[in-house]
Amino acid sequence: MASIIDIKGECALHVRNFDFTYKGATAPSLKKISMPIAKNSITALIGPSGCGKTTLLRSFNRMHDLYPGNKYEGEILFDGRNILDPKEDLIHLRTRIGMIFQKPTAFPMSIYDNVAYGLRLKGIKNKSELDGRVEKALQDAAIWKETQDRLKHDANGLSGGQQQRLCIARAIAVEPEVLLFDEPTSALDPISTQGIEKLVIELKEKVSIIIVTHNMQQAARVSDYTGFMYLGDLIELGYTEELFVTPKEKLTQEYITGKFG
Amino acid sequence: MSPVQKRIFINKLALIFSTLSAIIALAFLFWILGVLVMKGLSALNWNIFIYEGAPPGYEESGLKHALVGQLILVGMATGVGVPLGILAGTYLSEYGKNSKLANTIRDISDIMMSAPSIVIGAFVYAIVVLPMGHFSAWAGSIALGIIMIPIILRTTDDMLQLVPGTLREAAFALGAPKYKVILNVVYRGAKAGILTGVLLGVARVAGETAPLLFTSFNDNFFTTDLSQAMPSLTVTMFNYATSPYEDWQQLGWAAAFILSMFILGLNILGRLILLSTKKGK
Numbered sequence: 324m325a326s327i328i329d330i331k332g333e334c335a336l337h338v339r340n341f342d343f344t345y346k347g348a349t350a351p352s353l354k355k356i357s358m359p360i361a362k363n364s365i366t367a368l369i370g371p372s373g374c375g376k377t378t379l380l381r382s383f384n385r386m387h388d389l390y391p392g393n394k395y396e397g398e399i400l401f402d403g404r405n406i407l408d409p410k411e412d413l414i415h416l417r418t419r420i421g422m423i424f425q426k427p428t429a430f431p432m433s434i435y436d437n438v439a440y441g442l443r444l445k446g447i448k449n450k451s452e453l454d455g456r457v458e459k460a461l462q463d464a465a466i467w468k469e470t471q472d473r474l475k476h477d478a479n480g481l482s483g484g485q486q487q488r489l490c491i492a493r494a495i496a497v498e499p500e501v502l503l504f505d506e507p508t509s510a511l512d513p514i515s516t517q518g519i520e521k522l523v524i525e526l527k528e529k530v531s532i533i534i535v536t537h538n539m540q541q542a543a544r545v546s547d548y549t550g551f552m553y554l555g556d557l558i559e560l561g562y563t564e565e566l567f568v569t570p571k572e573k574l575t576q577e578y579i580t581g582k583f584g
Numbered sequence: 585m586s587p588v589q590k591r592i593f594i595n596k597l598a599l600i601f602s603t604l605s606a607i608i609a610l611a612f613l614f615w616i617l618g619v620l621v622m623k624g625l626s627a628l629n630w631n632i633f634i635y636e637g638a639p640p641g642y643e644e645s646g647l648k649h650a651l652v653g654q655l656i657l658v659g660m661a662t663g664v665g666v667p668l669g670i671l672a673g674t675y676l677s678e679y680g681k682n683s684k685l686a687n688t689i690r691d692i693s694d695i696m697m698s699a700p701s702i703v704i705g706a707f708v709y710a711i712v713v714l715p716m717g718h719f720s721a722w723a724g725s726i727a728l729g730i731i732m733i734p735i736i737l738r739t740t741d742d743m744l745q746l747v748p749g750t751l752r753e754a755a756f757a758l759g760a761p762k763y764k765v766i767l768n769v770v771y772r773g774a775k776a777g778i779l780t781g782v783l784l785g786v787a788r789v790a791g792e793t794a795p796l797l798f799t800s801f802n803d804n805f806f807t808t809d810l811s812q813a814m815p816s817l818t819v820t821m822f823n824y825a826t827s828p829y830e831d832w833q834q835l836g837w838a839a840a841f842i843l844s845m846f847i848l849g850l851n852i853l854g855r856l857i858l859l860s861t862k863k864g865k
């Protein structure tokens with residue numbers, strides 16, 4: 324059976340007996356997943372391609388609901404409520420649980436408007452408040468220096484690494500409690516990757532972070548907890564330093580020593 | 585001949601024939617353009633824009649009636665066809681997706697696009713002109729609008745589908761409701777493509793004659809009365825060019841020139857817009 328540790332501090336989210344089945348699929352892609360997500364910590368999800376990391380991550384903000392016919396079973400508890408409840412207000416949920424995608428997703432508008440997008444959705448119209456919060460978000464995402472002189476320029480003129488920071492700024496501008504990262508550096512060069520990793524570590528002061536990565540070194544570098552997934556199962560969840568040195572499960576051991584994957 | 589020599593020979597032959605065909609096709613195009621520019625330019629003068637139609641032989645005759653009529657007809661068709669086409673295209677791409685209904689609409693729209701425009705003219709004649717009892721600008725615009733809708737619907741559908749799904753997801757992930765995702769992210773991403781589709785749609789209907797013969801018909805005088813027959817460049821061109829009077833024929837050439845330049849301009853503008861956004865990426 325899976326080996327899941329108890330976490331020390333508070334939990335941001337709690338997954339319980341969670342099954343996920345894609346539309347038309349005969350078998351669930353995620354099977355009886357149970358795991359805590361620690362607050363103000365970074366939890367990494369690793370595992371071979373196709374094991375369900377992205378599927379699990381996209382369940383936390385109910386992204387799968389954009390495509391009808393997918394099925395959730397079990398519970399994901401957030402603030403004491405099951406967010407898988409069909410009556411859950413998804414718009415509100417997604418302002419509290421933000422997401423950064425694999426490829427940068429800068430909107431076709433100015434740098435300023437990108438960051439202000441979520442704020443305006445929240446109904447903030449006051450110019451000086453918007454200005455202040457846009458600047459703060461850009462600073463927190465460590466991209467203010469490069470962009471302060473060209474806030475009105477098209478965001479697509481930025482480099483890949485800058486665009487990914489912009490997306491992070493856009494996500495943190497609305498002050499979410501949880502941030503989901505799906506392989507955020509897989510499209511970036513090593514220098515940009517380093518920068519994003521540093522930023523992710525800084526962000527955990529304010530938010531709880533779940534990061535999917537196929538890069539074990541990255542998981543080891545940034546995360547506090549690591550979950551190893553295999554074929555839709557969560558095999559092991561442990562402290563990162565323990566999991567990579569003394570894994571409890573044989574499968575984890577084989578994966579981190581490069582026997583498969 | 586060895587097999588290799590034979591292949592080289594066939595290769596050369598094919599090259600010569602295809603080059604020749606291309607030259608012949610282009611020669612016709614430049615011939616048409618050349619005649620049009622020569623005859624059209626020599627027929628152009630300020631009177632054309634100042635005076636309306638007059639009987640043959642009158643010094644003070646022009647095309648003002650047809651120019652204004654054309655703008656009204658095409659303008660009204662655009663006013664109806666563009667919103668309907670864009671909304672329908674939005675439905676297909678963002679809501680209907682690959683559902684049966686959406687694919688049926690796509691098929692019907694494709695059939696409409698290839699339907700001879702004279703058939704659409706006859707249709708509008710039957711449902712608008714006959715009940716009203718007379719030709720009208722309304723009927724002409726409706727016919728042109730019907731021709732325009734499938735073009736704009738299809739380009740909108742195609743251009744919206746080119747917007748990456750991850751961009752939509754990113755907007756949803758910030759808590760945007762669907763209509764806002766479409767309005768301020770998807771439309772922005774497809775802006776240039778949709779605008780090009782609109783320009784091509786306008787250019788397409790601006791050159792139509794057959795559907796207008798049944799609907800707005802023609803008039804040799806200036807009018808802005810939408811419930812009556814209305815002159816257009818195309819039908820006026822047909823009447824003047826086929827008339828036996830030299831001065832009317834001249835006006836016909838001028839009309840042909842103006843219309844062609846208008847349509848050429850729209851096409852070039854459409855291409856420039858597409859080009860400039862490609863460079864921006």
Ligand SMILES: Nc1ncnc2c1ncn2[C@@H]1O[C@H](COP(=O)(O)OP(=O)(O)O)[C@@H](O)[C@H]1O
Pocket residue numbers: 345346348352370371372373374375376377378379
């Ligand atoms: N939209 C989808 N529809 C059906 N099956 C899917 C879909 N997306 C992913 N899957 C399947 O779900 C499983 C997990 O995929 P995914 O979560 O993307 O894995 P990972 O992110 O770990 O590489 C895979 O077997 C994949 O084929």
Ligand SMILES: [Mg+2]
Pocket residue numbers: 376377378535
């Ligand atoms: Mg993945």
